[in-house]
Structures are given as structure tokens and as C-alpha cells.
Amino acid sequence: MTALHTRPRPVAAPSRWESARIGARRQIRAASPLLGPIGAAAKYASLFVAVAVALIPLVTVLMAAFKTPEEFATTSPLDAPSNWLNFDNFVTAFVKGGMLTGFVNTSIILVVAVTGTVVIGSMTAYALDRFDFRGRKxxxxxxxxxxxxxxxxxxxxxFQVINALGLFNTRGAAIVLFMGTDIVSIYIFLQFMRSIPRSLDEAAMLDGANRFSIYARIVFPLLKPAIATVVIIKGLAIYNEFYIPFLYMPSRDLGVISTSLFRFKGPFGAQWEVIAAGAMIVIIPTLIAFLVLQRHIYNGMTSGATK
Known part of the structure; x- marks a missing residue:
């Protein structure tokens, strides 16, 4: 037998782009011992700046809320108040500023509008996911x-539609406008809806259940994580909304939290310490709600996308 001799194939020379890529990788590896500490320092420095930008205004408003008018006029905004138990500004803002009426109106609008958003949004998502019809896309x-x-x-x-319906200067105007389900809520419900197998619907239909019974007894209870996410996001948005209540509910008796705070510019236009106290009254419930419910927000937004 004769041995077969094969010539080794010539190795193609790397192209210009490959040579540049290899050179860049070598430079990065050579500089990695130096880039590591610099990158970590830059990361923490950017985080520190972001935290400072977010907290310094809140701290300034908080300290101003506990100062007396003389102390506010003679001290720096970042100076701590002499008495942290001075709640006179909070009493003035809450009583004379009509904050109690604002909390009541905000609560009524928030409960009704969020409930309608959940029902309309979940039913819309159910129809888009479970029914095949022309024009679904x-x-x-x-x-x-x-x-x-x-x-x-x-x-x-x-405005013309709200006025024609006779809802202007009533709570119904804000409720109807807030109840209009946004696309974010629909997509949140759609993400969770797609994780629910259609076999559950088919089994229920074999037992004689209609579509509404399937939605109410099977699908809706399984949407609890999505409902919690929508309630939190929509609730915070309604609580902080200013434009719609200000435009469609001009009556002082219909003032919500945001418009009640805005009206401080009249009787308390020069009393910034009272305005700061009113701002803290508005901020504290939102801050507590977010700190308590942030886990549900993050879990609801991510789990629906991965199921």
C-alpha cells in the first residue's frame, strides 16, 4: 500500500477587520487591570449623583416643612430645623388648605376608576387573546x-364630549377619562392571559360554561399578579394626576390632592413653609405605597413577560 500524502491547506490570512478586532481585544485585555477599578469608581459615582439628585429636593422640602416663617427666611434650605416637632405648618396645610376634601375626592375617583380599568382591560385582553376575528391586529x-x-x-x-355628556365639574368626568384603559394595562393583561392554557376554556365549555362564566370564574382569578400590577401603576398615576382634575373639576369642593396643593399659591403664596408641608402630605402616602408595593410591581412586570 502506498501512503497518500496530502498537502496541508494554506491558512487564509485574516482580513483587515478581523485584524482590527483582534488588536482591539488585545488592547482591552492589556488595559483590563486598570479599567476594572476605574469602571467600578465611575459606576458608584454615577449612582451617588443620581441618588443625590433624587433625594436633595425631598430633603429640602422636608426640612422646610418643620421650620417657622422666621427660621425659613433666615436659614439655608439645607439647614435642619431647630424643632423637628413643629407641626403647625402641617395643621395649617391640612385644615385651611382643604387637604381632607382632596383625599376624599381622590379616594373616590381612584377606587372607581381603577376598578373600571381592571374590568375593561382584562375583558379587552380576554377578547383579543381568546377570540379569533377579523381585524384583531x-x-x-x-x-x-x-x-x-x-x-x-x-x-x-x-372637553366637548365630556361637556355634552353633562359630566363637566363632576367626579364623573375624571372617572370616565381615567377609566379609559391605556395600552400598557392591556399588554400587561395580555402577557398573563397568554400564559393561561386554552385547555381550561375548552374543558369549561364542555361542562356547559359560557364565555362570560369562563372569564369570571377561571381566567379572572388567575390574573391576580397582573391585576396587582395594574392597580399599583394606575393608582399612582391617578393619585399624582393634576391636569384632568384641574381642567374638568374646577369647583373647590371637587378638589383632589394635586389641585388642593396647587391652590396654596393663592392664600399661602408667600408661606413656602406651609406649601412644603402640604407637599409632604401629598408625597408621604405615595412614598409609603411605593416602598411597600414595589416588589409586586417588579414581579408583576417581569413574570408576565417570562411565562
Whole structure:
């Protein structure tokens, strides 16, 4: 037998781009011992700056809320108050500023609007996910396009509709406008809806259940994580909303938290310590709610996307 001799194939020379890539990798590896500490320092420095930008205004408002008018006028904004138990500004803001009425109106609007958002949003997601009909993608596209249109450009038409319905200067105006389910809520429900197998619907239909019974008894209870997420996000948005209550509920008796705080510019225009106390009254419930419920927000947003 004769041995077969094969010539080794010539190795192709690396291209210009590959040579540049290899050179860049070598430079990064050579500089990695130096880039590690610099990168860590830059990361923590950026975090420190972000925390300072977020907390310094809140700390300034908090300290101003406990100062007397003389102390506020003669000290620096970052100077601590002499008496942390001075609650006179909070009493003035809460009683004379009508904050109690604002909390009551905000609570009524928030409960009714969030409940309607959950029901409408979950039913819309159920119809889009479970029913096959013409134009299903067009409906989703319509919701998406509606969110891309600036709300300010449609305020004239929206105001005319609210006025024609006889809802102007009533709580119903804000409730109807807030109850209009946004595309974010629909997509949150859709993410969770797709994780629920359709076999549950088919088994229930074999037992004689109709579509509404399937939605109410099977699908809706399984949407608890999505419902919690929508309630938190929508609730915080309604609580902090200013434009809609200010425009559609001008009566002082219908003032909500945000508009009650805004009205301090009149009788308390020069008393910034009272305005700071009113701002803290508005901020504290939102801050407590977010700190307590942030785990549900993050878990709800991520679990629906991975199921």
C-alpha cells in the first residue's frame, strides 16, 4: 500500500477587520487591570449623583416643612430645623388648605376608576387573546396609535364630549377619562392571559360554561399578579394626576390632592413653609405605597413577560 500524502491547506490570512478586532481585544485585555477599578469608581459615582439628585429636593422640602416663617427666611434650605416637632405648618396645610376634601375626592375617583380599568382591560385582553376575528391586529394597532397621539392635541374634542355628556365639574368626568384603559394595562393583561392554557376554556365549555362564566370564574382569578400590577401603576398615576382634575373639576369642593396643593399659591403664596408641608402630605402616602408595593410591581412586570 502506498501512503497518500496530502498537502496541508494554506491558512487564509485574516482580513483587515478581523485584524482590527483582534488588536482591539488585545488592547482591552492589556488595559483590563486598570479599567476594572476605574469602571467600578465611575459606576458608584454615577449612582451617588443620581441618588443625590433624587433625594436633595425631598430633603429640602422636608426640612422646610418643620421650620417657622422666621427660621425659613433666615436659614439655608439645607439647614435642619431647630424643632423637628413643629407641626403647625402641617395643621395649617391640612385644615385651611382643604387637604381632607382632596383625599376624599381622590379616594373616590381612584377606587372607581381603577376598578373600571381592571374590568375593561382584562375583558379587552380576554377578547383579543381568546377570540379569533377579523381585524384583531388592527384593534391592537388602533390602541397603539392612540397612545402615540399627544393628549393635548385632542383636549378640545375630549372637553366637548365630556361637556355634552353633562359630566363637566363632576367626579364623573375624571372617572370616565381615567377609566379609559391605556395600552400598557392591556399588554400587561395580555402577557398573563397568554400564559393561561386554552385547555381550561375548552374543558369549561364542555361542562356547559359560557364565555362570560369562563372569564369570571377561571381566567379572572388567575390574573391576580397582573391585576396587582395594574392597580399599583394606575393608582399612582391617578393619585399624582393634576391636569384632568384641574381642567374638568374646577369647583373647590371637587378638589383632589394635586389641585388642593396647587391652590396654596393663592392664600399661602408667600408661606413656602406651609406649601412644603402640604407637599409632604401629598408625597408621604405615595412614598409609603411605593416602598411597600414595589416588589409586586417588579414581579408583576417581569413574570408576565417570562411565562
Amino acid at each position: 388592527l384593534v391592537l394597532l388602533g390602541f397603539l396609535l392612540a397612545t402615540l397621539v399627544p393628549a393635548v392635541t385632542t383636549q378640545v374634542a375630549t
